[in-house]
Each structure stands twice: as C-alpha cells, then as structure tokens.
Amino acid sequence: MIDPVCGMSVEKGDIKSLYKGKTYYFCSKGCKTRFDRDPEKYLKGGPEGMSDP
Amino acid sequence: MIPRSESNTSGEDSEELKIVGMHCATCTTSVERALRKAGGVINVSVNLASEEAVVEHRGTPTSKLVSAVRTAGYDVVTYIAAFKVKTISAEELGRLAAKLEAQKGVVRVEVDYTSDTLRVEYNPLTTGPDKLEETLRGWGLGPTRISEQLSAPDVVAASRTLRAYSLRLLVGAVFTSITLLAAYTNQPLLALIAASPVQFYSGWVFHLGALRALRNRVGNMDTLVSLASNISYFYSLYMAVFRDSAGFVDVAALLVTFVLIGKTVEVYTKTRMLSEFASPLPQVAVVIRNGEELKVDTRTIGVGDLVVLSAGDKVVVDGVVEDGHAEVDESVITGESKPVVKRKGDPLFSGSTVISGSLRVYSTRVGSKTYFEQVTEAVRRAQATKLPVQRLVDRVSAIFTPLILAASAATFTIWLLVFHSSFGAALTYSVAVLAAACPCALGLATPMAVSVGIRRASKMGLVVKRGEAFEAAHKTSIVIFDKTGTLTEDTFEVESYTERTKGALELAASVESRSQHPYARALVKAFGKRFEPSEFDSFTGEGVMGVVDGKTILVGSKRFIKNNIANHENMDFQGDGASVYVAVNGELAAMVKFKQKIRREAPSVVKALKGMGIRVVMVTGDSEAEAKAVAGELGISEVYAEVKPEEKAEIVSKLREKGVVMFVGDGVNDAQALTSADVGVAMGTEVAKAAADIVLSSSNLRGIIRLIEESRRVYAKIRQNLAWAFGYNTTILPVAAGILAPYGLSLQPEWAALAMSLSSVLVTLWSRV
Numbered sequence: 001m002i003d004p005v006c007g008m009s010v011e012k013g014d015i016k017s018l019y020k021g022k023t024y025y026f027c028s029k030g031c032k033t034r035f036d037r038d039p040e041k042y043l044k045g046g047p048e049g050m051s052d053p
Numbered sequence: 054m055i056p057r058s059e060s061n062t063s064g065e066d067s068e069e070l071k072i073v074g075m076h077c078a079t080c081t082t083s084v085e086r087a088l089r090k091a092g093g094v095i096n097v098s099v100n101l102a103s104e105e106a107v108v109e110h111r112g113t114p115t116s117k118l119v120s121a122v123r124t125a126g127y128d129v130v131t132y133i134a135a136f137k138v139k140t141i142s143a144e145e146l147g148r149l150a151a152k153l154e155a156q157k158g159v160v161r162v163e164v165d166y167t168s169d170t171l172r173v174e175y176n177p178l179t180t181g182p183d184k185l186e187e188t189l190r191g192w193g194l195g196p197t198r199i200s201e202q203l204s205a206p207d208v209v210a211a212s213r214t215l216r217a218y219s220l221r222l223l224v225g226a227v228f229t230s231i232t233l234l235a236a237y238t239n240q241p242l243l244a245l246i247a248a249s250p251v252q253f254y255s256g257w258v259f260h261l262g263a264l265r266a267l268r269n270r271v272g273n274m275d276t277l278v279s280l281a282s283n284i285s286y287f288y289s290l291y292m293a294v295f296r297d298s299a300g301f302v303d304v305a306a307l308l309v310t311f312v313l314i315g316k317t318v319e320v321y322t323k324t325r326m327l328s329e330f331a332s333p334l335p336q337v338a339v340v341i342r343n344g345e346e347l348k349v350d351t352r353t354i355g356v357g358d359l360v361v362l363s364a365g366d367k368v369v370v371d372g373v374v375e376d377g378h379a380e381v382d383e384s385v386i387t388g389e390s391k392p393v394v395k396r397k398g399d400p401l402f403s404g405s406t407v408i409s410g411s412l413r414v415y416s417t418r419v420g421s422k423t424y425f426e427q428v429t430e431a432v433r434r435a436q437a438t439k440l441p442v443q444r445l446v447d448r449v450s451a452i453f454t455p456l457i458l459a460a461s462a463a464t465f466t467i468w469l470l471v472f473h474s475s476f477g478a479a480l481t482y483s484v485a486v487l488a489a490a491c492p493c494a495l496g497l498a499t500p501m502a503v504s505v506g507i508r509r510a511s512k513m514g515l516v517v518k519r520g521e522a523f524e525a526a527h528k529t530s531i532v533i534f535d536k537t538g539t540l541t542e543d544t545f546e547v548e549s550y551t552e553r554t555k556g557a558l559e560l561a562a563s564v565e566s567r568s569q570h571p572y573a574r575a576l577v578k579a580f581g582k583r584f585e586p587s588e589f590d591s592f593t594g595e596g597v598m599g600v601v602d603g604k605t606i607l608v609g610s611k612r613f614i615k616n617n618i619a620n621h622e623n624m625d626f627q628g629d630g631a632s633v634y635v636a637v638n639g640e641l642a643a644m645v646k647f648k649q650k651i652r653r654e655a656p657s658v659v660k661a662l663k664g665m666g667i668r669v670v671m672v673t674g675d676s677e678a679e680a681k682a683v684a685g686e687l688g689i690s691e692v693y694a695e696v697k698p699e700e701k702a703e704i705v706s707k708l709r710e711k712g713v714v715m716f717v718g719d720g721v722n723d724a725q726a727l728t729s730a731d732v733g734v735a736m737g738t739e740v741a742k743a744a745a746d747i748v749l750s751s752s753n754l755r756g757i758i759r760l761i762e763e764s765r766r767v768y769a770k771i772r773q774n775l776a777w778a779f780g781y782n783t784t785i786l787p788v789a790a791g792i793l794a795p796y797g798l799s800l801q802p803e804w805a806a807l808a809m810s811l812s813s814v815l816v817t818l819w820s821r822v
Contacts, residue, residue, distance in 0.1 A: 019617065020616070
C-alpha cells in the first residue's frame with residue numbers, strides 16, 4: 001500500500017480516505033489533509049515526496 | 054462570589070473530628086476555642102448538628118487536636134485497631150510506635166511488649182486500619198490485624214449519648230417520684246435524700262456542661278439549667294436543715310427530670326435521623342475468585358472483581374452488569390422508588406438494592422471511590438461547613454445566656470427589694486426565669502433543619518457538596534442551563550428526510566448498525582436494521598462505507614458523499630447543521646436531517662421554574678439557529694449561542710449582578726462557569742470529580758426544582774424556628790418572672806422547665822418533618 005501523497009509504503013490503518021469508491025491510506029494526518037484538499041492532484045500527478053511540510 | 058476553601062498550599066492541612074458531648078450552640082464555641090489553642094491551627098469550624106469539627110492547621114498532630122477537645126470537656130470519636138507485629142527489640146518497637154503516633158489521624162499508640170501488639174487509637178475520619186496496616190508493612194513490621202470495631206462513627210457517637218441520657222432519665226424519673234411523695238407527705242429529709250441522685254447523677258450532664266462553659270468563659274443552656282436546679286436544691290437543703298421545711302426540693306428534682314425528657318427526645322431524634330440516612334454498606338459480599346463463589350470482606354474487593362448479587366442484597370461496588378437480570382431499587386441515587394430492570398451492560402451503583410433476580414457485576418469503582426462513599430463523604434463535608442445563617446444564630450445564642458442571667462437576677466432583686474416579697478418567693482421567680490428560657494430553637498434546630506435538608510436532598514438524587522450553595526439555592530432568581538447534556542441529551546433523532554431511491558434509508562440503517570456514532574443510532578432507531586452488512590469501514594468524522602444486500606452503501610457528510618459519487622448535482626438539502634447523505638452504488642439516494650433530542654422533562658422544568666418567578670437562560674456553543682430551535686421548543690427566550698467554554702463564566706458573572714445565579718451543566722466542559730455561579734449544579738454520578746456545588750446524580754432535571762423547593766423549605770423552617778424562639782421566650786419569660794402574679798397567675802419553676810422542655814422537643818420535631 002502506498003501513501004498517495006508522500007509515496008511512503010504504509011499499512012492499512014485508521015488514517016484513510018474514501019475517494020471515488022476507493023480507500024487510500026496515509027502515513028500521517030498531514031498527508032490525509034493534503035489529499036482531502038485536492039485528491040485529483042495526487043492521483044494524477046503521483047506522490048510528491050515529503051519535501052514541503 | 055462566596056469564598057471557598059481550596060486545596061492546601063504551603064504545608065497547610067486539614068482534619069475532621071467527630072465531637073461527642075456538644076448539646077448547645079455555645080458548646081461549639083467552646084470546642085472551637087479549645088481547638089484554636091492547640092497550636093498551628095489556622096481555622097476551625099464546628100457544626101452542632103453533624104457534631105463535626107473541621108480544623109485547618111499547619112501540621113498539628115491529631116493527638117494534640119484530640120487532647121485539646123478532651124481537655125475542654127468534650128470527647129472525640131476514635132476507633133481502635135490492634136496489630137500483631139513481627140517480633141523486634143522492645144526499643145525499636147517503642148521508637149516505631151512513636152513514629153506511628155506522629156502520623157496524621159493517629160491519636161495514640163499503646164505497645165504491648167509481651168505479645169508484640171500495637172493498639173492504635175485513630176480518627177476514623179482521617180485514617181483507617183488499611184492505611185495503618187500499610188504504613189506498618191512499609192516499615193517492615195508485617196502486621197496482622199487482630200480486631201476492629203465496625204460501624205459508622207456518627208451512629209456510634211449518637212447512640213453512646215442516647216444511652217447515657219436514657220439511664221439518667223430513668224434514675225431521674227424514679228427518684229423524682231419518691232421526692233414528690235416525700236415532699237407532699239411532709240418528710241423534708243427524705244425528700245432531700247431522694248432528690249440527691251436526681252440532682253447529682255441525672256443532672257450531672259448539666260452541671261458538667263455549665264462548668265465547662267464557665268471554664269471557657271461562655272454561657273449556655275446547661276448554665277441556666279444547672280444554676281436553676283442548684284439554687285433550688287441548696288436552698289431546700291438549707292431549709293431542711295435549719296427550718297425543717299422541704300423548701301422546694303421537688304422543684305429541683307422535677308426541673309432536672311423535665312429538661313432531661315426534652316434532651317432525651319432530642320438525642321433520640323438525632324440518632325434516628327443519623328441511622329436512617331447513614332446506613333452503611335454491608336461488610337461482606339460474595340465475589341468470584343478462581344471460578345468459585347467466595348464470601349469476602351468488602352474492603353478486599355478490587356476493580357475487576359465479579360460481585361455476585363441476589364435479591365435483598367445491597368450493591369457494594371459501582372460497576373457494570375456482566376450477566377444476569379434483576380430489578381434494582383436505585384432510589385438512593387435517583388430518588389425514584391420504582392425499581393429499574395438491569396441487564397448485561399447496564400451500570401449499577403453502590404447503595405442501590407437488588408429487589409428480585411440475580412446479577413454478576415464487574416466492579417469498576419470500589420472502596421472509597423464508589424458512588425455511595427463519595428456521596429456520604431460529600432454530605433458529611435457539606436454539613437461540617439458553617440453556613441451563613443448559622444453564624445447569625447451563633448451570634449444570637451452567644452448573648453442569650455447572659456441576657457437571661459441578667460433577667461433572672463433582676464427578677465430576684467425587684468421582687469425582694471421593690472415588692473418586698475419573701476426571700477423564697479423572690480428566689481422562686483428568678484429560678485422560674487432560668488428554667489423557662491429556651492435557646493434550643495436557635496442552637497439545635499437550625500443546624501438540624503439544614504442537616505435534614507441536605508440529607509433529604511441526597512435521598513432525592515441531589516448530592517450537596519457545599520452547604521453554602523444549598524443555602525443560596527433558596528434565593529435563586531436566575532437559572533442558566535448549559536444546553537448540551539442538560540436540556541438536551543447526547544442523542545439525536547431524525548427530524549426529516551428525503552428518500553430518492555426507495556429502501557435506501559433501510560440499507561443505510563443496516564450499515565450504520567455497526568457504528569456507535571449518535572447519528573448512526575438515530576438512523577437505526579428510525580429505520581431499523583434489516584440486513585447484516587458483509588463489509589464495513591468507517592472514516593472518522595466523515596462517514597461509513599458498507600456492503601449490504603450486494604449494494605455498496607455510503608453514509609456520511611456532504612463532502613464525503615460528493616467525493617464518491619458521479620453526479621454531484623442536486624445535493625442541496627434544506628436546513629442547517631446536523632444532516633447526513635446516503636449513496637447507493639455511487640448514486641445519491643437519500644438525505645436525513647437530525648435534531649438533538651430534548652430531555653423529556655425539560656419543557657415542564659422550564660415552565661415550573663418560570664412559575665416560581667425564576668428567569669431561565671440558556672447558553673450553548675452551538676450555532677445560533679440550532680440554539681434558537683431548541684430554546685423555542687422549551688419556551689426559553691434568553692439565549693446565548695456560539696459561546697466558548699471560557700465565555701460561559703463571564704456570562705455567569707454578568708448575570709450575578711442581577712441576582713442569585715444557578716448554573717446547570719454537565720460538569721465536564723463548564724467547570725469554570727459552575728464554580729463562578731452562586732449555585733453550580735452538575736449532572737452525573739462523578740460526585741468527587743464534578744467541579745460543582747451540587748451534583749444531580751439522578752440525571753433528571755426535575756431535581757433542580759426539588760433542590761430549590763428543599764432549600765426554600767429548610768429556610769422557611771429556620772425562619773419559623775427563629776420566630777418560635779422569639780415568640781416563646783418573650784411570652785414565657787415575663788410570666789415566669791411573675792408579671793401576672795397580681796392576677797393570681799404564676800409559673801412555678803418546674804412547670805417553667807416543662808414548658809422549656811416541650812418547646813425544645815417541639816422545635817426539634819418540627820425541624821425534622
């Protein structure tokens with residue numbers, strides 16, 4: 001399982017979002033918040049790493 | 054704001070003592086003075102009705118406090134626990150005994166070197182055998198407890214006093230009869246001899262009390278009674294010896310006996326009251342240990358133990374029903390006498406009684422942490438504080454005795470010098486004045502009325518933690534409700550819905566049956582669960598996803614659904630705040646609006662408060678629209694919405710300029726507001742934790758009405774007592790002084806004593822009902 005925001009490998013956990021019927025898991029709340037703000041950006045453009053806080 | 058004593062700073066400490074032997078308001082002054090002189094004492098408050106003293110001090114040892122009280126002529130209830138300790142050298146044992154004596158709550162330690170036993174006298178309000186044992190074990194003495202007295206300290210003290218009074222009364226009655234017989238058959242010497250046990254044994258309590266008062270330079274009822282009986286007795290003695298006349302020795306005996314009757318009734322009433330309310334929890338209970346049912350000492354029950362209860366048992370722990378089924382009388386908690394059915398998962402509180410059936414209870418709170426113990430402790434503390442009204446009463450009774458002594462002396466002088474009556478006649482009138490005066494309505498009845506009020510409130514599910522608040526409640530002119538958790542429940546109900554796809558809500562409810570969210574419960578309640586979801590996933594704060602009957606169901610916020618369906622149009626749903634959306638197989642299928650459930654009794658309580666002429670205000674952190682909706686339904690016009698927790702206290706302070714404010718909250722998010730109100734009422738059973746003055750453990754809002762009514766009742770009673778005391782004394786004293794003598798009407802001292810006795814009994818009983 002890959003965190004779609006930072007690209008880290010993650011286990012299924014409680015930090016997750018449902019988007020277009022698919023569940024995505026995140027390494028942290030920060031990643032989830034960024035994903036929720038604009039899911040399309042990460043799903044189309046791919047993970048952008050952990051560079052910007 | 055009424056100042057309150059907060060937790061200790063700079064090495065200050067406090068200790069409570071149960072005092073024995075106080076029977077008049079001025080006794081409290083004596084005990085207070087004695088304790089103040091004990092050294093390192095900062096503040097003392099003594100309560101006559103509860104017979105307790107609260108001493109704030111800087112590390113004053115318990116033994117010093119106890120001996121101060123004992124030197125002043127009173128006693129302190131102490132218990133004794135004996136421990137057999139490991140055999141060590143006598144010298145070391147002595148040293149450890151001294152060390153133990155310095156511990157808080159320990160009064161005295163006796164060492165029996167031959168059997169290696171320590172007998173520890175301790176203050177049961179401060180420490181206990183468990184604590185002592187722990188201390189001794191900590192010192193490596195491996196103690197075994199030998200024996201111990203069991204029963205509540207209040208009841209022990211009261212019944213001890215009652216026994217003493219009853220015996221004195223019995224002796225008094227028997228010998229007074231003989232005295233009367235001898236006096237009427239003109240045998241002065243026999244009358245005098247028969248009157249002596251009455252005077253010196255039965256009347257001893259009064260003489261002792263009078264001496265004690267004298268030593269402490271105060272006067273009390275004992276002063277009056279003792280003086281009256283002594284004057285009569287010694288005058289009669291003089292008459293019998295030198296004039297061969299009985300004088301009025303019968304007066305001395307009757308006087309003592311009559312006053313004793315009153316006293317005994319008083320003490321009896323008090324004892325009854327105490328044992329009625331303070332029935333302690335059982336000492337043994339059945340617990341499952343290693344799969345077996347075992348009878349154990351309740352003090353050994355720990356959190357997590359399974360307690361077995363059957364019909365007739367009193368619940369000794371707080372906990373949750375593990376299995377079984379029973380009807381339980383929870384009236385001590387809720388004030389509701391109707392039994393409640395308890396099943397698996399239901400909470401159970403200590404102090405309630407199993408009526409029928411049987412239960413196994415998983416203990417969550419034990420020992421002093423239980424609801425029952427917390428309430429007992431809270432009520433005891435509330436009673437120990439000196440209420441403002443009590444201070445007034447104390448001031449009045451402090452001048453009462455000197456006033457009566459002066460009146461008596463004046464009566465004697467005027468009869469002798471102005472009216473030139475005989476010495477004996479003048480003496481009779483002055484003794485009658487002493488005997489007739491009754492300060493009891495002041496001294497005893499007031500604290501008794503408050504005490505009864507507080508205890509009664511606790512039986513109605515109102516735990517008074519601060520006496521002042523109970524007093525202030527009767528003047529309440531503004532009640533502020535913190536909406537959530539008081540006027541409304543934490544649960545929601547479906548207000549309205551639209552269903553685009555038929556059966557969508559039934560499917561949504563089936564999915565939500567797996568969730569604990571308040572919205573989910575409301576959905577299940579409204580639409581029922583029809584299917585078991587084959588898949589389920591929940592997204593905290595957003596929604597849930599589940600597969601039911603082969604369909605993928607989503608229930609959640611607007612955003613959650615929007616992100617997961619193809620067609621976003623037409624998602625507008627009238628209304629604000631609490632709503633959820635439902636999607637079936639990626640299509641918007643239904644929308645549901647919720648409203649917070651208003652407590653069933655809330656509208657009638659608001660109405661009743663308004664009927665009592667009280668202003669009702671609501672504060673809430675919710676939005677203006679939501680708040681208005683609830684307020685409208687309840688008939689509350691004064692609403693503060695979108696209020697942050699810290700702002701609630703400001704609103705309270707502002708309204709306090711307009712009147713006496715009662716704040717009702719859930720006790721969790723409103724601690725500040727609760728403490729800044731004149732009366733802070735919290736809902737719930739966390740008696741010790743709640744930052745409130747009064748805890749409404751019944752979680753029934755009607756308790757607020759009861760609280761105000763009970764407080765009003767008590768204060769009406771106090772006013773009546775004061776009126777009675779004033780009316781009685783101003784009527785009877787002139788008569789006793791002989792003002793009606795020209796019309797052939799006078800009050801003999803013994804009848805004056807009877808009138809006084811009856812007055813005191815009357816007031817005592819009146820304060821109780």
